Amino acid sequence: MISWAIARAFANIALVKYWGKREGAENLPATASISLAIDALKTVCKIERLDSGQDEIFINGAMAVGATSVRISKYLDFWRAAKLIDGHFLVTSENNFPTGAGLASSASGFAALAVALAAFSERKIAVKELSRLARVGSGSSARSITGGLSALPIGKNPSAKLMLDAESVPFGMVVMTVESAPKKIPSGQGMEMSRNSSPYYNTWLKQAQADYEAMTQAIRTMDFAKIGEIAESNALVMHTCMIAGRPPLLYWSGKTIEIIKAVWKWRSEGLQVYFTVDAGPNVILIARREDLNEVSRVAESMPGIQRIILGLPAGGSEILMRE
Ligand code: PMV
Secondary structure, three states: OEEEEEEEEEEEEEEEOOOEEEEOOOOOOOOOEEEEOOOOOOOEEEEEEEEOOOOEEEEEEEEEOHHHHHHHHHHHHHHHHOOOOEEEEEEEEEEOOOOOOOOHHHHHHHHHHHHHHHHOOOOOOOOHHHHHHHHHHOHHHHHHOOOOEEEOOOOOOOOOOEEEEEEOOOEEEEEEEOOOOOOOOHHHHHHHHHHHOOOHHHHHHHHHHHHHHHHHHHHHOOOOOHHHHHHHHHHHHHHHHHOOOOOOOOOHHHHHHHHHHHHHHHOOOOOOOOEEOOOOOOOEEEEEHHHHHHHHHHHHHOOOEEEEEEEEEEOOOOOEEEE
C-alpha cells in the first residue's frame, strides 16, 4: 500500500471544442473534440492518505472552498463509490498558470488528480479507462490523459484517443492572457445555458461535427492552414452560440477582440498564425514550431497584455513519484 503519489498533467487547448453535454451525469460530450496538450500549462498534484474521515484539498497553496471544494470532494466520492479507492486524502494541486480563467486548468487539474488516485487503486487502470475516469471530473481532462494531439469522440462512455504524439506535432501555441481572475460562469454552467436557450445550439452541434471530421482529415494530411482555419472558425461558432443565449454569455473582453483583429492583420501580412479562444477572455495563438518565436515577438508588441506563454506540444499525464 502506498502512502503518497505525485502526478503531473498538462492542460490542453481544443482546436475543435467540446461545448455542450448530453443529458445525464458523467460529462458525456455533445460534441466530439480535438486538442493539443501544452508543456507550459502544467498541474502537479500530490495525494496523501489521511487517517481522518474527511478529504482536505489545497489548490495553489490555499484551501479549496465553495464550489471548487464540493466539486473535488464529489469526484473523490465517485472513485470511492466505484470501489477504486478507499479512505480519505490530502490533495495538494499546483498550477503554473492562472486557474479557472479559460486556460483549461480543470483539464490538467482533474487529469493529474485521476492519475494520482489511480496509483492508490488496488487494480491496474488502463489508459482508456483512466481517460474516462478523468472525463467524469472535467470533460476536457480526458484529453490531458493521452496528451499530444488527442480526440475525444461522442458516445456512450467515451475516452480520448491519441491522434499524434507530441514530438510529431509540427505546431505549438502562444497563449496571450488578458485577465487572470477566475471566470464568473464555469464552463459546465455555460454549456447548460447554451443548450437551454441559444437559438444556435443545434447549428453549433452540426457544425462542430463537420469541423471534427474536417480537422481529423487536416491532421492526417498535416495541412497547417486548414487546421488553423477550422480551429478559428470553430471557436467563433462556439462563442456565437453562447453569446446568442438568453441570458447571453460573453466571455470576451475588449482586448480579446483587439487580439483577434491583430491576428487577422498579422496573417494578411504573411505570418502564418491562427487563434482560438476557450471559455474565457484569453486568446491562444496557433503557429508552426519555426514561427513560434516570431509570433511571440509580435504578440509582445501589443499593449495591455498580461502574459505571453509560449507552449510546445506535451505528452500525456504520468506519475512523477510515489512511495
Ligand atoms: O472540461 P471543461 O468543463 O473545462 O470544458 C471545456 C470547455 C472548453 O474549454 C471551452 C472547450 C474544450 O474542449 O476544452
